[in-house]
Amino acid sequence: MNILLLSMPDSFEHMPSIVIRMPNGALSSLAGNVDGHHRVAVADLILCQRRVRETVTRLVQELDPQVVGLSVMTFQRRTAERIIHLIRRLKPDAKIVVGGYDPSLASEAYLAMPIDFIVRGEGEVTFRELTRALEGHGDMHFISGLSHRHEGRWIHNQLRAPSLLESEEIRLPNRSARVLEGYTMLGRQVDVIETSRGCTYDCSFCSIIEMRGRNFHTYSFDRVIADIRDAKEHGARTLFLVDDNITLNVRRFEALCNAIIEAGLHTLDYFLQGMTSAIANHGEQLAPLMKRAGFRYVFLGIENILESDLKLLQASAKNTARVNGHSTGNATLQAIEYLHRNGIYVVGGLIVGSPNDTVESIEANLAFARKYVDWPYIQHPTPYPRTPMTDDFRRRGLIEHERFEEYDGTTSVVHNENMSADEIEYLRWKAERGMKTRHLPSVFLHDPWFVARNAMKMAAHTYRGSTLRTVLGLENDRQAFARYKQIRGKEREYV
Numbered sequence: 001m002n003i004l005l006l007s008m009p010d011s012f013e014h015m016p017s018i019v020i021r022m023p024n025g026a027l028s029s030l031a032g033n034v035d036g037h038h039r040v041a042v043a044d045l046i047l048c049q050r051r052v053r054e055t056v057t058r059l060v061q062e063l064d065p066q067v068v069g070l071s072v073m074t075f076q077r078r079t080a081e082r083i084i085h086l087i088r089r090l091k092p093d094a095k096i097v098v099g100g101y102d103p104s105l106a107s108e109a110y111l112a113m114p115i116d117f118i119v120r121g122e123g124e125v126t127f128r129e130l131t132r133a134l135e136g137h138g139d140m141h142f143i144s145g146l147s148h149r150h151e152g153r154w155i156h157n158q159l160r161a162p163s164l165l166e167s168e169e170i171r172l173p174n175r176s177a178r179v180l181e182g183y184t185m186l187g188r189q190v191d192v193i194e195t196s197r198g199c200t201y202d203c204s205f206c207s208i209i210e211m212r213g214r215n216f217h218t219y220s221f222d223r224v225i226a227d228i229r230d231a232k233e234h235g236a237r238t239l240f241l242v243d244d245n246i247t248l249n250v251r252r253f254e255a256l257c258n259a260i261i262e263a264g265l266h267t268l269d270y271f272l273q274g275m276t277s278a279i280a281n282h283g284e285q286l287a288p289l290m291k292r293a294g295f296r297y298v299f300l301g302i303e304n305i306l307e308s309d310l311k312l313l314q315a316s317a318k319n320t321a322r323v324n325g326h327s328t329g330n331a332t333l334q335a336i337e338y339l340h341r342n343g344i345y346v347v348g349g350l351i352v353g354s355p356n357d358t359v360e361s362i363e364a365n366l367a368f369a370r371k372y373v374d375w376p377y378i379q380h381p382t383p384y385p386r387t388p389m390t391d392d393f394r395r396r397g398l399i400e401h402e403r404f405e406e407y408d409g410t411t412s413v414v415h416n417e418n419m420s421a422d423e424i425e426y427l428r429w430k431a432e433r434g435m436k437t438r439h440l441p442s443v444f445l446h447d448p449w450f451v452a453r454n455a456m457k458m459a460a461h462t463y464r465g466s467t468l469r470t471v472l473g474l475e476n477d478r479q480a481f482a483r484y485k486q487i488r489g490k491e492r493e494y495v
């Protein structure tokens with residue numbers, strides 16, 4: 001069969017497509033795990049954000065797919081629905097499958113759309129079995145993780161247990177299936193790899209536990225190294241490790257750094273997402289080792305510097321420093337100190353606008369980010385489907401609306417007892433712009449040509465909404481903020 005797999009074009013404020021256009025790891029993994037006789041094409045629509053309709057039309061006409069799969073996050077749901085309608089018009093008999101976090105955790109939102117299947121949870125094995133069943137080998141009713149239509153009704157088969165990655169049940173991704181070009185991270189070709197899946201923490205804002213339960217499974221280092229080599233052979237110079245929590249097992253992570261060095265793959269740039277506690281508690285050995293392995297940026301899940309907010313986010317445990325097993329307080333500063341001492345940049349993941357927050361507590365977090373982090377990645381608590389936080393906010397009547405396309409993390413859709421949603425977002429927006437500009441010289445030293453060619457575009461993106469009048473002080477920031485919100489609204493119309 002011909003199979004077309006699409007990821008959505010929607011990006012959010014911290015991932016401007018001028019500088020970051022990453023492949024969706026799920027799709028190349030699905031492509032690598034269907035039977036070999038299928039012709040699979042993967043198209044990441046982030047690569048053609050302003051030409052989505054034309055690109056999808058061309059791909060459907062050229063590839064004539066019997067199956068089209070879409071990978072969707074909640075803030076991309078509206079775009080996905082529009083693309084589904086477009087595909088239906090272009091090829092009425094194509095089987096349309098949706099998967100990813102939103103279809104898995106908010107399946108009910110998809111039942112009225114003109115689709116045929118929903119894959120809930122991990123996709124590789126379910127999708128492989130689905131393609132076999134579509135060819136007449138197997139029965140839809142027995143495919144775990146699948147929702148399908150039967151005699152006019154939706155049937156939701158039982159859930160599929162997470163794959164034991166150790167068993168090598170999941171084959172390597174198929175990067176050759178990608179049909180669009182232009183992946184980049186600050187001018188260098190980027191790819192994504194996975195070394196593990198899952199997490200055993202239960203932060204209240206995170207979707208991972210509802211998606212796959214509390215567990216942690218790892219790929220063998222041989223497979224990881226083969227995956228890195230494959231990404232490199234496909235042109236990547238920067239790799240983003242998409243593991244849910246790679247620092248969960250620090251000893252394994254250290255061994256992974258050593259394996260990368262031994263394989264001579266430390267010449268690539270690596271980005272990862274890590275816990276402050278792991279780096280604070282093991283940073284003395286871990287941070288220099290990470291540097292030698294090629295780690296350049298660490299996204300630190302700081303979440304909040306105030307203990308009361310951390311409790312609310314259920315994120316205290318993963319942000320606690322320990323000596324001889326005893327808590328010595330918040331791990332953030334110690335973690336940042338180890339990373340900076342070893343020349344690794346910190347992307348500071350903070351969440352501001354929780355129910356107890358005040359102007360002062362938000363300002364304290366923003367001041368912290370200004371002082372200690374290299375690149376701010378500050379978000380607002382966002383009620384993604386089926387997280388504990390969403391239930392809590394709903395009960396307390398804090399959610400402003402259900403325009404899901406605005407659930408992108410940097411649009412505040414939740415007010416609190418002290419502040420409106422707009423006020424919360426304004427404080428973050430205002431503070432972050434200066435912080436982002438400050439990091440530009442470091443980027444210039446690493447990638448001078450890229451910065452020389454794109455500095456104006458990057459600045460225009462960071463300061464969108466501001467005009468000469470704002471710069472000259474002839475209007476206040478609130479007017480620029482209102483314009484920024486309008487621009488952001490228009491940006492969301494991808495199809």
Ligand code: B12
Nearest residue numbers: 011012022026069071073074099100119122123206207244
């Ligand atoms: C890595 C990651 C990123 C990377 C993305 C890199 C990339 N291009 O892939 C970065 C840091 C850029 C990122 C950004 C964002 N992310 Co993010 N991210 C993750 C993370 C950690 C892992 C996702 C991943 O790649 N997993 C590995 C792949 C193989 O697994 P998978 O995506 O789940 O796919 C499997 C199944 O879902 C399914 N599947 C997926 N698609 C499809 C499609 C079909 C057809 C089928 C059959 C099956 C299927 O099969 C796959 C294989 O088993 C998750 C989870 C977490 N712990 O936080 C969050 C997560 C996905 N992100 C999330 C969000 C909200 C965002 C942001 C909007 C804001 C933010 N929090 O930063 C931005 C938006 C990015 C943008 N486009 O502008 C949310 C999504 C929640 C939701 N309900 O939509 C998550 C769940 C985190 C959370 N808050 O709980 N993210």
Ligand code: SF4
Nearest residue numbers: 199201202203206244
């Ligand atoms: S530690 Fe990270 S992956 Fe694990 S539950 Fe918390 S936010 Fe999610």
